[in-house]
């Protein structure tokens with residue numbers, strides 16, 4: 001281990017890391033640097049507020065279609081409809097839609113639409 005190896009505790013995130021080299025300027029914290037990169041990555045950002053309306057429209061369509069499912073699909077329709085209205089209530093409460101909520105609604109809508117064919 002080289003002599004100039006320092007154990008540093010990050011003041012921002014309390015992450016502990018070692019650094020070999022000069023202590024000035026303050027060596028970057030690898031965890032903070034990674035967090036900063038992730039925050040700048042559009043894939044990790046929450047969808048825009050506009051998605052709230054689209055998500056609620058999807059939920060409404062799911063509930064409508066689920067109610068029109070044939071007898072064989074009525075159980076599936078009930079569970080999907082329940083799930084969709086739960087997610088919709090959550091989106092309304094927070095007035096925001098996460099990527100996973102949006103994806104769930106998207107998948108459920110595709111699921112009920114499959115019952116009606118093309």
Ligand SMILES: [Zn+2]
Pocket residue numbers: 010011012013014015029030031032033
């Ligand atoms: Zn840090």
